[in-house]
Amino acid sequence: MKKVPYRHRISKIFELSLVVFLLLSTPLIAQEDAAPQEAEAVADAGAAAGGDVAKGKQLFNQNCAACHALNRKMTGPALANVETRLAEEEGLDKEWLYAWIKNSAGMIASGDAYANKIYAEYNQAAMTAFPTLSNQDIDDILAYTAAPPPAPVTPAGTAAATGAPAESSGISNELILGALAVVFGLLVIMLFLVNKTLRRIAEANGVDLEREKAEKGMPIWKAFAKNQFLVLVTSIFLILAAGYYAYGWMMQIGVDQGYAPIQPIHYSHKIHAGDNKIECKYCHSSARVSKHSGIPSLNVCMNCHKSIYEYKGNPEGPSAEDIANGYTNEFYTGEIKKLYKAVGWDEENQRYTGDSEPVEWVRIHNLPDFAYFNHSQHVTVAGVECQTCHGPVEEMEIMYQYSPLTMGWCIDCHRETNVNVADNAYYEKIHAELSKKYGVEQLTAAQMGGLECGKCHY
Incomplete structure (x- = not known):
């Protein structure tokens, strides 16, 4: 039989790889031997305590x-x-x-x-x-x-850098990386020699390798489909990504922050609450005494617009942005005419005709039916400003939902907001009792029971 020199080379490479592996495993064994000694040291410290x-x-x-x-x-x-x-x-x-x-x-x-x-x-x-x-x-x-925490294993290189004597055998990171590089290089050489040997055997047996077909190769999608590991990893990644985005999408259900619908009659909070300083509760008067803030009836609008039949604009004139958006004096005057038509107001004769039309306002803020929120409790009793929840309405040309109105948002507010008890007879007795209980001068809404489930879910 003809002697094949490659077998001898490959066996030598395997032996060298085994030696390198044993050298790398030696410090790990030394570390395992040191673990019982550390445990004994901790036990001794506890006994002393x-x-x-x-x-x-x-x-x-x-x-x-x-x-x-x-x-x-x-x-x-x-x-x-x-x-x-x-x-x-x-x-x-x-x-x-x-x-x-x-x-x-x-x-x-x-x-x-x-x-x-x-x-x-x-x-x-x-x-x-x-x-x-x-x-x-x-x-x-x-x-x-x-008890002191377990001492980390100090590599030999670290001990030398700090000037401390190396009491246990160790190995530096550089040496480990070098050894791994050597092993990797040996593996590459082995693969190269094996490939070369197999090609010689194929040629000796008259096998045509058809180099042209090998160079052409197969399509990427076919190679991917045949690689079961890549298919598995890709499938897992796609499933996790789909779950992540599905969870994010579901968590946004019912959260309408930023919602700004177009109303049948344009109403500018910027003009009314901003320029003209009209108090929010003048129009939303039920917020003082009711669970709901309510949509103002059109007769509240007519209290002013009987005599304000056209918009003459801000004394400073419309801004370039307003003009670009079409918010001109003529636009606002046209919206006042829509109001007159809805309430059946005869502008020329200054009387109601009785021929009115309902206005289908589009609701912006809408809590779920299972969540209880009382405007009067917050506005009248607690003295919360409207802007706390609804944002800077005095700057909004088109009203939009400023806050997320989620449960977490409400809970955070209850935890952080101190209850205003000064000159508030509603809280005199309960504040005196709870302040003693908690030993504080200022109570938060949470300490007043604002985190109890039954407060909002009934």
Whole structure:
């Protein structure tokens, strides 16, 4: 049999690749050996603190992790080294922690200064009491919060850069990348030699490779269809993209922010509320006493337009933008004539003819039927300005929905808005009681019950 030198070369390359792999795996084994030593160091630190770190971690996850983290604020404060911090900053000992964890509400009611400080800082919500935890359980939790975090594995290159001695075997990132580059290069050489060997075997057996057909290749779509991995990845990507856009589209259902329909009679809030300073509640008078702000009846318009039969314009003259949009004096005068026709007003004889036509106004702001909103509660009782929800209406030529009017938007407002209780008899009694309960001078709408489901959904 004729000797094929390529087999010998390929076997040598495989042996070299195996050696490189074993060299790379050595530091990983050293890191695994170091892990038990780190665990022992943490356990020793917990024992020095008077508790079992392992038990403390279990108790922490069962009782504390829902509201606390070690190194960042959540519902409650961060708890890393909490015992040491309270002793140094507040002068509080472990006995205070025992009492606080077992009965936080009692500590607040007793007038304890730091207990009330925490209570006020974290949304006036008393921490859940844990009377079933023993002092030893709390010691274990405190030991866990005081235990140092696991030390990161320091590569040899990092130790040399900082001047610290390298106590454990390691490998630098540059060496790892170099080794990977060598392995990649060896694989390329192997593929090249295998391809060359297979071609020689094919030629020796009289196989015509038809180089012209190979160079022509197959269409891209056919090559894609035959590659099952690409088909799978593309399908997953398309499904995720479709889900993302479908979710975004569904989340916008019922959200009509920016909606600005054309009305049958043009009404300029810019002229009425802006230039002429007409108060919103003059036209929308029911907002003071009713759930709805109401659409003004046409007789409210006629209170002024009996004598204002043409628009003479702003003393400064129309702006270039208004002229470009067709908002001229003649346009506004024509809209006044539409009003006269709708109410049946005989301009020449200054009387109503009785021949009126209904105006089909297009509603702009429309909450779902399951959401309750009372204008009088906000406008009259709370003193909320119309612009808070409806935006700068005095600047709107065409009225549009300024706010999203979503549930999240309402909740954020209730959480951030202080209730105006000054000279407001409606709140005198309830404010006195709630201010004592929460220990604050200014109450938010949320503290007044503004987050209760039944307030808006009935």
